[in-house]
Structure formats: C-alpha cells, structure tokens
Amino acid sequence: xxxxxxxxxxxxxxxxxxxxxxxxxxxxxxxxxxxxxxxxxxxxxxxxxxxxxxxxxxxxxxxxxxxxxxxxxxxxxxxxxxxxxxxxxxxxxxxxxxxxxxxxxxxxxxxxxxxxxxxxxxxxxxxxxxxxxxxxxxxxxxxxxxxxxxxxxxxxxxxxxxxxxxxxxxxxxxxxxxxxxxxxxxxxxxxxxxxxxxxxxxxxxxxxxxxxxxxxxxxxxxxxxxxxxxxxxxxxxxxxxxxxxxxxxxxx
Amino acid sequence: xxxxxxxxxxxxxxxxxxxxxxxxxxxxxxxxxxxxxxxxxxxxxxxxxxxxxxxxxxxxxxxxxxxxxxxxxxxxxxxxxxxxxxxxxxxxxxxxxxxxxxxxxxxxxxxxxxxxxxxxxxxxxxxxxxxxxxxxxxxxxxxxxxxxxxxxxxxxxxxxxxxxxxxxxxxxxxxxxxxxxxxxxxxxxxxxxxxxxxxxxxxxxxxxxxxxxxxxxxxxxxxxxxxxxxxxxxxxxxxxxxxxxxxxxxxxxxxxxxxxxxxxxxxxxxxxxxxxxxxxxxxxxxxxxxxxxxxxxxxxxxxxxxxxxxxxxxxxxxxxxxxxxxxxxxxxxxxxx
Amino acid sequence: xxxxxxxxxxxxxxxxxxxxxxxxxxxxxxxxxxxxxxxxxxxxxxxxxxxxxxxxxxxxxxxxxxxxxxxxxxxxxxxxxxxxxxxxxxxxxxxxxxxxxxxxxxxxxxxxxxxxxxxxxxxxxxxxxxxxxxxxxxxxxxxxxxxxxxxxxxxxxxxxxxxxxxxxxxxxxxxxxxxxxxxxxxxxxxxxxxxxxxxxxxxxxxxxxxxxxxxxxxxxxxxxxxxxxxxxxxxxxxxxxxxxxxxxxxxxxxxx
Numbered sequence: 001x002x003x004x005x006x007x008x009x010x011x012x013x014x015x016x017x018x019x020x021x022x023x024x025x026x027x028x029x030x031x032x033x034x035x036x037x038x039x040x041x042x043x044x045x046x047x048x049x050x051x052x053x054x055x056x057x058x059x060x061x062x063x064x065x066x067x068x069x070x071x072x073x074x075x076x077x078x079x080x081x082x083x084x085x086x087x088x089x090x091x092x093x094x095x096x097x098x099x100x101x102x103x104x105x106x107x108x109x110x111x112x113x114x115x116x117x118x119x120x121x122x123x124x125x126x127x128x129x130x131x132x133x134x135x136x137x138x139x140x141x142x143x144x145x146x147x148x149x150x151x152x153x154x155x156x157x158x159x160x161x162x163x164x165x166x167x168x169x170x171x172x173x174x175x176x177x178x179x180x181x182x183x184x185x186x187x188x189x190x191x192x193x194x195x196x197x198x199x200x201x202x203x204x205x206x207x208x209x210x211x212x213x214x215x216x217x218x219x220x221x222x223x224x225x226x227x228x229x230x231x232x233x234x235x236x237x238x239x240x241x242x243x244x245x246x247x248x249x250x251x252x
Numbered sequence: 253x254x255x256x257x258x259x260x261x262x263x264x265x266x267x268x269x270x271x272x273x274x275x276x277x278x279x280x281x282x283x284x285x286x287x288x289x290x291x292x293x294x295x296x297x298x299x300x301x302x303x304x305x306x307x308x309x310x311x312x313x314x315x316x317x318x319x320x321x322x323x324x325x326x327x328x329x330x331x332x333x334x335x336x337x338x339x340x341x342x343x344x345x346x347x348x349x350x351x352x353x354x355x356x357x358x359x360x361x362x363x364x365x366x367x368x369x370x371x372x373x374x375x376x377x378x379x380x381x382x383x384x385x386x387x388x389x390x391x392x393x394x395x396x397x398x399x400x401x402x403x404x405x406x407x408x409x410x411x412x413x414x415x416x417x418x419x420x421x422x423x424x425x426x427x428x429x430x431x432x433x434x435x436x437x438x439x440x441x442x443x444x445x446x447x448x449x450x451x452x453x454x455x456x457x458x459x460x461x462x463x464x465x466x467x468x469x470x471x472x473x474x475x476x477x478x479x480x481x482x483x484x485x486x487x488x489x490x491x492x493x494x495x496x497x498x499x500x501x502x503x504x505x506x507x508x509x510x511x512x513x514x515x516x517x518x519x520x521x522x523x524x525x526x527x528x529x530x531x532x533x534x535x536x537x538x539x540x541x542x543x544x545x546x547x548x549x550x551x552x553x554x555x556x557x558x559x560x561x562x563x564x565x566x567x568x569x570x571x572x573x574x575x576x577x578x579x580x581x582x583x584x585x586x587x588x589x
Numbered sequence: 590x591x592x593x594x595x596x597x598x599x600x601x602x603x604x605x606x607x608x609x610x611x612x613x614x615x616x617x618x619x620x621x622x623x624x625x626x627x628x629x630x631x632x633x634x635x636x637x638x639x640x641x642x643x644x645x646x647x648x649x650x651x652x653x654x655x656x657x658x659x660x661x662x663x664x665x666x667x668x669x670x671x672x673x674x675x676x677x678x679x680x681x682x683x684x685x686x687x688x689x690x691x692x693x694x695x696x697x698x699x700x701x702x703x704x705x706x707x708x709x710x711x712x713x714x715x716x717x718x719x720x721x722x723x724x725x726x727x728x729x730x731x732x733x734x735x736x737x738x739x740x741x742x743x744x745x746x747x748x749x750x751x752x753x754x755x756x757x758x759x760x761x762x763x764x765x766x767x768x769x770x771x772x773x774x775x776x777x778x779x780x781x782x783x784x785x786x787x788x789x790x791x792x793x794x795x796x797x798x799x800x801x802x803x804x805x806x807x808x809x810x811x812x813x814x815x816x817x818x819x820x821x822x823x824x825x826x827x828x829x830x831x832x833x834x835x836x837x838x839x840x841x842x843x844x845x
Contacts, residue, residue: 054735066739077739083732086836087754096750100740128836318799324618341801347618391800409702412693 003027003063004152004184005051010060012046012210020046022209024060028184030151033175035195035202036188037241039249043210044188048154051186052077065152073097073148078155082137084129084144090116091125094144101148108147115147116140118177135166139173146177153178153185159194168226171197179222192245196237197229204241206248213248216241258581274307275475278328279462280319282388284312285502286432286509287517288460289332290495291355291527291537293505295486297497304482306475312505315386315413323349323463330464330479335359336457336548336568337392340558343567348466351569353480353538354458355487357530360521361393361455362430364437364445366422374448377425378403384411384418384426393455399555400454415440431520435513449524456548458540459526461569469570480573484537487527488579491518492586528583535575545569621805630809637794641813644790647703647775648817651710655767658711659718660760666719667726667752684716688774692781706778706790713774717766725759726752758837761829768821776814 005028012021021043028034036044049055052075053066065074076097084093094115098108116122119139129137138158145153159167175198178185189195195202199218206213218237220228228234281289292310295301301308311328313319320338323331324347331349333339342349365371365380377383378401385394385408397403409417411426415433418426419441428434430449437445451457462480469476490498495518499511521527531539546565553560603623609615610622617625630637662680666673692709699705729751737747779792791810798806 049735052735052739054738073740075739077736079732079735081732083730083736085733085751085754087757096736097740099750100737100742100746130836320802321618321799321804324616324802338802341803345618345802347802348616387796387800391797410696412696414693414697417697 002030004030004065005186006061006063007047007050007057008061010047010050010057010062012043012050012055013058019209021057022211024205024210024212026203026212028152028186030184031182032201033178033185033187033199035199036186036205037190037192037195037202037245038205038210038213039190039207039245041210042205042207044205045156046210047205048077048156048186048188051075051152052154065150073101074151076145076148076150076153078138078141078145078153078158080157080160082129082134082141084137084140086129089126089128090121090132090140090143093129093140094147096144097148111147112143115143118146118180119143119173133166134162135170138162138170142174142177146181149181151182151184153183155185155187157188157190160190167194172226174198175222175224192238192241193229196234196241197224202237202241204244204248206245214244216244255581274302274305275478277301277306277308277330277475277479278311279308279330279332279479280311280313280322280328281332282313282319282334284314284509285310285506286429287502287514287521288356288360288429288431289502290490290498290514290518291487292332292483293486293501294490294493294495294498295482297501298486298489300482300485300489301479304478306478306482308479310505318388323465326465329468330462333461333463334361334388335392335455335459336461336545337396337552337557339461339463339568340549340552340563343563343565344558349463350466350469350567351458351461351540352464352469352476352573353462353483354460354540354569354574355462355483355538356459356526357528357532357539358449358451358524358526359455359457359459360430360432360524360526361389361450361459362428362433363425363448363450364418364428364433365425365448367443367446369422371425371446371448374453375401377401377448380423380425381407382409382417382421382424383407384409384424386411386413386427389427393450395557396455396552396555397450399557430524431517431526432513435516435520439513454551456544456551458544462538466567469572473572477573480538481576481578484578485582487537488583488586491522491528492583531575534577536578536580538574538578540569540571540574542569542571618802618804621808625805626808626812629805630812633806633809637791637810637813640789640791640794640810641817644772644775644779644792644814645817647706647710647779647790648771648821651707651714651775652767652771654707654711655715655718655771656764659715659763659767660722662715663719663722663726666723673723680716680719683712686712688713688777689781692778695778706775709778710771710774713777714767714771717770718760718763721759721763721766722756725756728759729755758833761825761832765822765825765829768825769818772814772818772821 007024007026010021010024011019013019024043024047026047036047038044046055050057050062051064051066053064085096091112094112095105095108098111113122113125116125119142121136121139121143124132124136129140132140159170162170171194187195187198196218202216202218204213204216205211216237220233279292281292283289285293296308296310311319319328319331320333322328336351339349339351363377365377370376371380383403387410390408394403394408398405415436418424419437430447434445434447437443462483464476499514502514503509503511528537531541531544542565545568549558549563549565552558607622607624610620666677688709691712695708696702696705699708733751737751742750775790776792779790780796791814794810795807798804798810
C-alpha cells in the first residue's frame, strides 16, 4: 500500500535557534494506525504539525495530503483540547469544515448528523460546548474531524486531559471508528500504554534534539479488547518501549 | 455730626475694638481680584475694617466659580453680587438673603465689539454672528437682552474668560465690565474696542451689591452696619486716596493683575460714574432707594423675566444700613469732588 | 424577596432622606426633600424632557461613534502591529487627558456646539472599546486558528466566523464601560462648554438652576441623569446576556 504521509530526513529549527527535529524520517500507509511516542520536547507535536502543513521544515521533504493544493478536506486534526467554537452549537461546530468549503447548512445536515451519530452525540446537536463534559467535547471534535471523510487523521494527545475511564472508552471507540473507514491515523501520545493498545506501529522518539530512536511493531490483530491490556505481548511491548525511552534519556 | 464727637466715637470704637475680640467675617466676591473690588481690599489694607472691629477675609470668585450658594449655606457672611436679578431670584425661590448696600450706582456690565464693523450702533449688536457670554450672564441679563433688545440664543457661545475667540473674530461681540475688559483688549489686541454699557440701554440695576443672610441682619445688625460703613469708607479711600497698599493686596490674590491696569480701571470708574454718582453723591457710597429697585423690577416684568407681584420687593433689600452719608467728610478731606 | 431587595433598599434610603430633611428642618435651598424633588420634576417635566432628550442624543450619538471608531481603529491595529505600536500611545494620551481641560479648547476650534459636545464625549468613550477590541481580535484561540488554516478558510471567513465571535466578549465588556463613560463625557463637556436656548442638555439645566439658586430643580435634573445612567447600565447588561449568555463565562451563573 502506498504511504500517504512521508517525512524524509526532516530538520526543523525554530527562529529562536532551537533544533526541534534532527533527521527525522517516517511514513504512514493509507490505512495504518501509527503512534508517535516520546517525552516532552521530543518534537512529536512538531512532526504532526509538519504533516498538517501548519509548519514548514527547515530541511528535508514532507509529503502529505494537507500539502497538496486540492484535497483540502483530506486531512483532519484533533488537538489535545477539543478546540470547539464556544459560541456555536455542536451542530455548527461539526459543520465548520464543510461550511468553509462552501457547503450551506441544508446541504451538510445529513453528513453532520451521520458524524454525530457515529460518535454517539446524536441527541446533543443543539447543545453548546460549555454544556458538555470533557469526553463529550472530544467526541464532538472527532465528529468534526470525520465529517469531511478525510484520508488522514492527525491527533495530538487528544485524550491526555481526560480521566482514565473516559480515556479507555474513547480508545476503544477510536479504534472502532478507524476500522469502519479507509483512514490513516498518526497519533501522538506520551502514554506507552495507550500507544501500544491503539497502534500497529509505535515510533519512539527522543528529545534534544528530536529524533526517532526506534520503531516497535505491535502485531495484535483488531478488534482489540480490554483483555489485550493484560496479555503477555502487551506487557512485553510496553517494556521494550519503556526501555528504549530510558536509554535514550540516559546521558551518554 | 461735629468733628470732635466723630473723633470721640472713633476713639471709643477703636478702644472697644482693641479691647474685645475682632469679629471674623468672610466676604466672597464674584470674580478674581480687580479694581472693581478695590474699595474692599482698601479697607483691609489700610486697617479700616480692623478699626471697625472686623477681621475680614476676602474670598475671590473666578471663572466657573459660583460663590452664591455659600451665603444661604452659612459658609460665608457677606456676598458680592453683580446685579439685582440675583436678589429677585433668591426672594422668588424663598432663599432668605437680603441686599444691605449697593456699592455701584451703575452696572458696568457691557458688550464690547471690534471697531469699524458697524457695531458703533447698539442695535447692530444683536446681528453679530457670535456672542461670547459667560454662564452668570447667560442666566441673568442675557435673558433681558433677548426679550427687550431682540438678541438670539443661536449666536451665543460660552465665554470661557479667554479673549482669544473675540480677538480672532472681528465680527464677534463679547461681555465685559466697561471698566476692565476694554483695557485688556487694548493691551492684548492693540485696539480700542467699542463699548456699550447695558445701563445706558435700560439695564438700570445697582451693581456690586453686598448681600447678607436675613437672620444675620436680624440678629447682628451692628455687625452688618460696621461692615457696610467700613466698606463705604474703603471705597472712598480707594477712589480718592492712596491705593498702593490695596493694589498690592489684589495682586497677591490675582498675580495676573497689574497696577497699570488697575489705575486705568479706576479712571474709567470715575469717568463713567460707576461708583460715586446719583444717590451716592448725597447719601454716601452704598446708597439705595426702594423707588429705584421697584422701577428696575418693573422693567424686568415688562421684559418678561418675572411676573408682576411674583417677587416681594420688601424682602429684596433693606435700607436700614445705608443713606447715612458715611464717607462724605473723608471724601471732602481728600479733596475730591 | 431577593429581587425586590434593591427596590426596597432604595425606598428605605429615600424615606430616611425625607425624614432627615423634615426633622432637621433643612431648608429646601440646601437639601430638598425627595418629595419636593419629585414635585419639581413633575411640574417642570415638559422643559426638562427636552433637555433630557438632548443629553440622550449626545450620549448615544457619541457611543455609536465610539463603537464605530473604536472597532475600526482596533481592526487596523490588529492587522498591523507596526501601526499599533506607532498610534497606540496617542490613543492613550487622548484617554488620560482630562476632558474638563480639553473641552474649552475644542469649543474654540469646532464651529458647531453639538459637534464639539459629541467630540468631547467621544474622546472619553472610545478608548475602552478600542483597547478591548484590539485584545479581543488577538484573542482567537491558537488551535482554532490552526484549524481554519488547515481547512483553507478565506480571510473573510476567518474574520466572520472566528475573529469577530472571539472578539465579541471583549468588545461587549468595553461597551459596558463606554456606555457609562459617554454619559459622563456628554455631561462634563456640556458643564464646561455648553450652549444656550434649544441646544441644551441636562447639564446646562443644572448649571442654570445652580446660578439661579433653584436647588430642587438641580436635583430634579440630576435625578434624570442618574436614571439615564442606570438605564444604560441595565441595557448593556441585558445586551451582554443576550449576546453571550449561552456560552461565555462572563454570563455564566454556574459555580462549579
């Protein structure tokens, strides 16, 4: 399957002189679920923003649907905060990407309702974000991401601010939504457990400067159940990744 | 009264004054210190008030300052007002104040204009495109000008005591005291303005009146009499005697005043008969008559400012303290006519 | 009961005032009793109403101009940092110069008295709207801005759907402040400057009554001014609730 996102030997230096990424290469295939895992400051969010076209690389090549001149709605982004417009209803928030592409409300209604239905917010279309819980806001954000039927879903620590129960429920739901469509997911997290549970591949990154340390494949088939979290392969994968993280942090 | 008896009286008053404590008196004026207040400052400077057992503090007025409410409120003892309209208003509104002396027989309130603009004729003034009138006048004599002489509110702009707008606009007219503003205009604008005294066109009020509370008059008539007499003497000495000490005091209160301006002003006061004319020639400075008050009120009723019988004229002024020829002998001694 | 309490408090204060005047025999030219003030207001309402209308016209005229001017200048500032840095100090200087000092000068240079009054009130009122709107236009959430970039929003879409709604709470906060300030500016300007005849507002009437020792009339005119201020305050509070009620913390009544 051809890769849908490619980063080749990326270097990213900020205006302050800080070297955020040093020779980072990775690729994501068309229906893959890949996690980027690493400590704070390792540049994982920067990688995501490069893929989204929100930053430009100082050196190296980025290939991504977000950077092509057509295909506007092919890339979706979910931030750590739900990033909903507080002055608009859930319905209007989900409508936003379609609206910006020129679709009037009447034309978009069906797709909006379908998206809300799939994230379980069918009855909250007229609610305002301030009336929703953290988990519901995140669902609305994901509904907005999915309403344009994107090819690529970029997620920057989306569940980090939620409690454990909500987080695990959303993990399962996310896998479910990903499996129901042809979608590549690049998922940034600092939780080893989450990365292993969700992904097919985990790219482990180190900090100062940001670089890829190692890549760990998770062979567990989908759908994954809660039982996976206590299985042997899970524990081993987590251990391997943790080990890689530790040695990356140890002074040379 | 024979000179000997007068001397004896003065001696005892002096002794009495020295023996007992002086009465503290606050007198508020209606403007910053100028020659038109000269007599009062003279009485302070040459010790006349002291001789009469009065420790007088003169509290200046000024731009945007309205000292009038201080009298009924009891914060001051005597108040200088510019014309009888204020007294009519007070009586009409049940404010218990009363006029006890009228220092000016003629109101120096005037309208001034640029020469050579056609304003030499008083009737042309109302056609001026801009009339600079301050708040005090706006709510008193301007109303009379509107009714009696056809002036219009549309041309009125507030006069902020800055000659600039008048000097800059040859077609503008503004208010002034006939014994003051023309001098300043000549100094700053280098021209002699056309001056129209309102008194020459029917505004027959007394001016620079001394007002007191009605209950002060009732309970301390002796105090009032002393203040009225000492003030009259102060004016005689100011007009006809040595003014230097008074001038110094006024400059202390109003540093922007100059002795030359004050001298010019005194000359005009004498020339125009502002202070010492009419009833004052016989009765002494401060003289008043009920007839003249009634006449002026009648004029104002005709002008529509008041309704007939709206003001109880008996309450406006009391004649008990004036018309006693106070100061006439001093004036004669100073060689004035 | 809780909703009635402000009204009851006010009535109690008025009753105390009335009692004080009567028991202490305070003369009406020093402190008139509320009953006398209301009586005077009633009998003079015809003429005071005209002046009230004039003051209202200046107040709301200045407020409208302050909104327009404030928002326009804020938009310019938000677009160009350089322009903002250059011009903001001037805006600040306008703000801090006491209007009582400036009003006589403005009156010398501006022909029409109404225009001069509007200008004075505008100077007092525009700054809160300007400074708040500038902050508001920059307050758009960074991630939302990223999202709009991602979905290739046009500048007009960005303005309409992101910047304006983001700025709205800040603008409304500025508006609430400016509402009261326009009244103060209008009254101050007229106190210092003012005019005669038809073009007079309540401030001129208060001055006139003061010069004619008509104290109850002063209080009557003052009552109308206070009423205006209260109406402005309530009006803008209601507007804020209407615009922001559902979604902004400012209007939220939840405390969890």
